[in-house]
Amino acid sequence: MATLKARWGKIVRPLIAEHHGRLVKLMGDGVLVEFGSAVDAVQCAITWQEQMAQANGGLPEASWILLRIGINLGDVIIEEGDLFGDGVNVAARLESLAEPGGICLSGSVYDQVKRKLPTDFAALGPQMLKNIAEPVHVYRIRLGNSAKPVTASQVDEPLALPAKPSIAVLPFTNMSQDTEQETFVDGLTEDLITDLSRHSELFVIARHSTFAYKGKAADVRQIARDLGVRYLLEGSARRAAERVRINAQLVDVSSGEHLWAERFDRELEDIFRVQDEVIGRIVEALLGRLVAPPPRIRPTDxxxxxxxxxxxxxxxxxxxxxxxxxxxxxxxxxxxxxxxxxxxxxxxxxxxxxxxxxxxxxxxxxxxxxxxxxxxxxxxxxxxxxxxxxxxxxxxxxxxxxxxxxxxxxxxxxxxxxxxxxxxxxxxxxxxxxxxxxxxxxxxxxxxxxxxxxxxxxxxxxxxxxxxx
The missing domain is CATH 1.25.40.10 (Tetratricopeptide repeat domain)
Structure with missing residues (x-):
């Protein structure tokens, strides 16, 4: 906390002032800043990350402070000095997409700065952001190694595999043309995680960690390494009218082998039965036939x-x-x-x-x-x-x-x-x-x-x- 406060005083606040920004509020380890210019905002973010990296350079890696930054251009509501609205919400979602020490910006910001700053941008394509109706085109600023100090070893030690069969359920892809079904598909993924977790013979990664990869292109071997698991469940779902189609596959990342894959095309009212079938197939593939835990009470409507x-x-x-x-x-x-x-x-x-x-x-x-x-x-x-x-x-x-x-x-x-x-x-x-x-x-x-x-x-x-x- 002392280090964080020192960074706010020596790096964050001076750079905000230098680039004509307004500090709206500090939120624990987060900060909301408003700029009158997209160029000022991006230049401030780049310098911010560079100076944070320099400050980290003399510290052991365990003591680094790495920030994520999201930048958006949009309408906001100002009330009692605070900012509200989708313009702020999109910026917050972009921050969560950024890597530690990285910067993500929306297409609206990119259009304003692409010819005005000597910066290398990487397009991440349209991204569905939580509670935002339309996909947002997202770009990442390539900072090279400037945002992260170089140490003797840049490779983190992988998490040791648990003694139990270990699995992570990746967010299922919404294959519907209706973006409003994104919440339904996320809910399906969450329910599968919940039902798998109830099997004490398994080691199951929590929802928040698997959803960190939602909408990101990442190698399944790297995901498994980051999460410390051997198996991954991935899939997709499409809901239309009163039917739901679900594709799911279970992968042994250590061997690359697909242990099980199946498509379910059912009436929507059968959704909970499908969830039970998916869980049963996974458990059977990893552990054999077991006595299932007492079932959860499902909704009747x-x-x-x-x-x-x-x-x-x-x-x-x-x-x-x-x-x-x-x-x-x-x-x-x-x-x-x-x-x-x-x-x-x-x-x-x-x-x-x-x-x-x-x-x-x-x-x-x-x-x-x-x-x-x-x-x-x-x-x-x-x-x-x-x-x-x-x-x-x-x-x-x-x-x-x-x-x-x-x-x-x-x-x-x-x-x-x-x-x-x-x-x-x-x-x-x-x-x-x-x-x-x-x-x-x-x-x-x-x-x-x-x-x-x-x-x-x-x-x-x-x-x-x-x-x-």
């Missing part, structure tokens, strides 16, 4: 499923997104009053609203606990509902009940990285530093490319552990 899939993509994003998620989940529950997952996500969304987004504590706090309890009652075999209830009970000071819910969640799904991470934070508060560190290590191995909030838990856990030495 596909409209409710669609609403829930849309909502879970919004949870935790912003106050506006969370208000929309609440409305969608309430509609899903109205359509299917026994839909456990909808109750669980609504409970978690209400919790994030009052904990992280400044929403009212009551009645959200009381209602969130009630909803999570109903989710567990409707589907006691769903690990997600169990750990959400465990989290909320901890905030109520009901520690023994919270511990019991987390223990059940991780028994039902030992691959649930978020549950391991959140439990570690609670263990830290409860003075159990050793168990907390072990939980964080498990979470990061299951989720090698985690969400930013993981690092807050990691820092808290290590600080408390060091303080107790």
């Amino acid at each position: 596909l409209r409710a499923y669609d609403l829930c899939v849309r909502a879970r993509a919004l949870v935790g994003r912003s106050p506006e997104a969370e208000r929309e998620a609440t409305l969608l989940l309430e509609q899903a529950i109205a359509l299917d009053p026994g839909y456990a997952e909808a109750y669980r996500w609504l409970a978690f969304n209400l919790w994030t609203t009052w904990v992280h987004c400044g929403g009212p504590i009551e009645p959200n706090r009381h209602r969130a606990v009630e909803l999570a309890e109903r989710a567990v009652a409707f589907d006691p075999h769903d690990a997600g509902s169990r750990w959400v209830l465990g989290l909320l009970l901890a905030y109520e000071g009901r520690w023994s009940e919270s511990d019991a819910e987390y223990a059940t969640a991780l028994k039902l799904d030992p691959n649930h990285a978020d549950a391991w991470a959140m439990q570690s934070e609670l263990l830290t508060y409860n003075g159990q530093s050793t168990a907390a560190i072990e939980g964080v290590q498990k979470a990061l191995r299951l989720n090698p490319h985690p969400a930013g909030w993981y690092y807050g838990i990691v820092n808290l856990t290590l600080l408390v552990a060091l303080a107790s030495v």
